[in-house]
Amino acid sequence: MRVGGNGTGRWSVAFLALALLSACASAPQKPVVPEATLDLPGGEFLFAHAPEDTRAANMVRRAVAKASPQLARWGTFQEPVTLVIHPDHAALERAANRSGYDFLRAWARYEQVEVQSPQTWTRSGASQKQVDELLLHELTHSLMYQSSATVSDWTRKGIPLWFSEGMASFTAGQGYRVPSLEDLARFLHQHPQADPLARAESLYESENATVYGAAHHAFTFLMTRYGEERIRSTFSVMRQGRDFNAAFQEAIGIPVDAFLRDFRRYVYLRGFKGGRLNPPPSRPRDEDKGLPWIPLLPPSTPGPSGSPDTTLEPTSATR
Numbered sequence: 001m002r003v004g005g006n007g008t009g010r011w012s013v014a015f016l017a018l019a020l021l022s023a024c025a026s027a028p029q030k031p032v033v034p035e036a037t038l039d040l041p042g043g044e045f046l047f048a049h050a051p052e053d054t055r056a057a058n059m060v061r062r063a064v065a066k067a068s069p070q071l072a073r074w075g076t077f078q079e080p081v082t083l084v085i086h087p088d089h090a091a092l093e094r095a096a097n098r099s100g101y102d103f104l105r106a107w108a109r110y111e112q113v114e115v116q117s118p119q120t121w122t123r124s125g126a127s128q129k130q131v132d133e134l135l136l137h138e139l140t141h142s143l144m145y146q147s148s149a150t151v152s153d154w155t156r157k158g159i160p161l162w163f164s165e166g167m168a169s170f171t172a173g174q175g176y177r178v179p180s181l182e183d184l185a186r187f188l189h190q191h192p193q194a195d196p197l198a199r200a201e202s203l204y205e206s207e208n209a210t211v212y213g214a215a216h217h218a219f220t221f222l223m224t225r226y227g228e229e230r231i232r233s234t235f236s237v238m239r240q241g242r243d244f245n246a247a248f249q250e251a252i253g254i255p256v257d258a259f260l261r262d263f264r265r266y267v268y269l270r271g272f273k274g275g276r277l278n279p280p281p282s283r284p285r286d287e288d289k290g291l292p293w294i295p296l297l298p299p300s301t302p303g304p305s306g307s308p309d310t311t312l313e314p315t316s317a318t319r
């Protein structure tokens with residue numbers, strides 16, 4: 001159910017502005033004007049910002065409009081989303097309740113996205129293209145939360161970082177930003193104890209680029225092997241009450257840890273370099289049939305994981 005027309009939206013934002021003022025000193029000082037509402041086929045969007053950030057808010061507004069059709073593959077927003085434009089990085093970190101995340105430029109929740117003013121991303125400010133990419137990434141997060149849960153239980157679904165970041169990075173076409181599969185393979189060989197997927201949270205700050213890269217490639221592998229219809233089913237099963245692990249198993253057809261082992265083998269054995277690997281001795285599972293472009297790899301053995309060894313700087317500014 002979508003709620004809120006123009007009137008409801010206006011009151012929502014006024015309420016939001018008051019709430020932010022009490023919670024965060026750098027919150028927008030005034031509610032947005034009604035004209036800042038954007039009502040699109042995929043959802044309703046509101047914009048909260050101080051008057052001096054109007055130009056930045058307009059960049060964000062254009063980016064939201066561009067993102068909307070690209071988000072349609074995952075569904076539509078059930079609730080309005082408010083984009084809060086913060087004047088600087090410190091204000092964003094306070095709103096996100098995170099500190100020391102210098103790379104962060106935005107933070108997405110169920111029905112609100114915090115955005116650092118694009119004019120402060122670099123000395124000369126961000127380009128519209130950069131803002132477009134960031135907003136598509138962030139709105140993918142919010143849409144995934146809304147598709148999978150209610151506003152009261154979205155933080156309790158146990159959606160892992162690799163899945164949410166991988167989905168957002170995939171949707172926003174950010175593969176060019178992250179370490180390659182070959183980088184990831186080297187990492188797994190050189191750092192057998194680290195696990196940038198199942199234990200992504202523990203590496204998020206120290207090995208940010210590798211965590212995002214592993215997430216992007218794992219989600220791409222999931223899309224290629226199982227298809228987006230099953231991924232959408234994962235959301236609807238979660239919305240019916242299941243947590244992520246149960247929904248994944250029901251919709252995709254295998255347990256999450258089995259999928260992650262498959263992906264790990266694919267990377268570790270460099271299955272992405274077609275033709276280098278022999279097929280497995282056993283029959284493929286049903287879900288592997290018809291996907292010859294992803295080599296079937298031998299059964300996994302407990303083991304190697306890696307710690308990040310990428311030369312890529314964490315250029316992404318999202319979470």
Ligand SMILES: [Zn+2]
Nearest residue numbers: 165168318319
């Ligand atoms: Zn993200």
